[in-house]
Amino acid sequence: MTKNNALYLDELKYKLENYESELPGIEAQLRLSPPYRENYDLEEIKKTNPRIAAVMILLYENEEGEIEFPVTLRHTYEGVHSNQFSLPGGAFEPEDINLSYTALRETVEELGVEEDNIEIIGQLTELYIPPSNFLVYPFIALHHGSPEFLPDDNEVAEIVPLNLEAFMAAQPITFERKFSEYLVDIPGYELGEDAYIWGATAMILSEFGALMEKL
Numbered sequence: 364m365t366k367n368n369a370l371y372l373d374e375l376k377y378k379l380e381n382y383e384s385e386l387p388g389i390e391a392q393l394r395l396s397p398p399y400r401e402n403y404d405l406e407e408i409k410k411t412n413p414r415i416a417a418v419m420i421l422l423y424e425n426e427e428g429e430i431e432f433p434v435t436l437r438h439t440y441e442g443v444h445s446n447q448f449s450l451p452g453g454a455f456e457p458e459d460i461n462l463s464y465t466a467l468r469e470t471v472e473e474l475g476v477e478e479d480n481i482e483i484i485g486q487l488t489e490l491y492i493p494p495s496n497f498l499v500y501p502f503i504a505l506h507h508g509s510p511e512f513l514p515d516d517n518e519v520a521e522i523v524p525l526n527l528e529a530f531m532a533a534q535p536i537t538f539e540r541k542f543s544e545y546l547v548d549i550p551g552y553e554l555g556e557d558a559y560i561w562g563a564t565a566m567i568l569s570e571f572g573a574l575m576e577k578l
Contacts, residue, residue, distance in 0.1 A: 372424055376505055378578040379485040387573035388488045395535055395550045395565040399542070403491045405498075413491065413498040417466035418452030418564075420571055421474070421481065422527065423506035429526055433512065434560060435473060436521040448523065448560045450501070450567065466502040474522065475513025480506050487570050492563045501567045523554060531575060535565070 389405075422432050434448045453469035455462060463483050471478045485503035492499060512522050530552075537548045538559055551561030552568065560568065 372422065372430060372505065375422070375430075375578070376482075376484050379503060382485065382574075382578065384577065386488050387570045387577070391570040391573035392488065392490060392566040395552075395561070395569040397549050397562060398547065401493070403493070405489060405491065408491045408498060413496050415455040415462070415465075415500070416453055416497045417455065417462045417469070417500045417502060418450040418567065419466040419470045419483075420450060420487075420501065420503045420568075421470060421476075421506050421510075422504065423508070423510055425524065426509050430528070431524040431526055432530075433474065433522050433524050434564065435514070435519045436523065438518070438520045447562065447564070448554065448558070449564045452499070452501075454497075462500045463502055466500070467504070470504075473515050473518050474510070475515065476506060476510045480508060480510070482507065485574075487567060487574065490563055490566055499563060499567070501571075503571070527575075530568070531572060535569070 420432050422430055425431050433451065435451055437447050437449060451470040451473045452466050453473070455465045456468075459465045459468065463486075467478060467481060467483065470476065470481065481504050483502050483504045487501040487503065489498055489500045491497075514522050533552060535550050536553050536559075537550050538553070538561075539546045540549045540561075541547070549559075549561050551559040551565045553559055
């Protein structure tokens with residue numbers, strides 16, 4: 364990373380838009396896979412007509428000139444992803460022109476940012492999420508200028524900005540979660556006291572980190 368983060372953001376855009384090598388893919392994703400997760404053949408999964416969604420890693424420069432991207436904390440509700448950290452995004456709708464627009468639309472809705480300030484510059488490997496039967500397509504985008512987040516209170520309990528340089532330097536950790544009365548060691552990224560990014564979001568970010576290392 365250069366000393367001038369604004370220049371680095373421009374360089375990062377150029378490198379991502381011109382990246383032609385193979386993505387890190389499932390190998391990088393599996394580094395942060397929960398131990399109970401089965402292996403899935405994406406082509407076979409696509410034949411079963413899963414639900415489709417898209418999420419976004421939204422890179423921007425904060426007021427101190429550092430590069431960040433946000434994750435959101437879901438509300439507590441009756442569902443498999445309750446009270447989890449996730450990337451902004453959501454389900455594909457019939458009126459969406461493509462999956463990148465799904466990621467853009469949902470990010471704008473959840474974060475309250477301006478659509479015109481967002482530029483999509485890359486895409487990661489799709490990932491199947493068994494508990495909700497979603498096949499998720501992750502996109503990488505830039506926000507031009509420092510965003511002012513106005514989160515949708517119905518969908519987002521909290522927005523947590525992650526420093527890109529700190530994320531790249533961080534080592535995944537293992538923590539315990541209780542499933543069906545059994546304690547399971549789960550890999551993830553630690554955000555604070557008893558706060559972790561894990562599951563599909565951690566798997567997506569694992570591939571993102573691996574891609575960043577290749578640029």
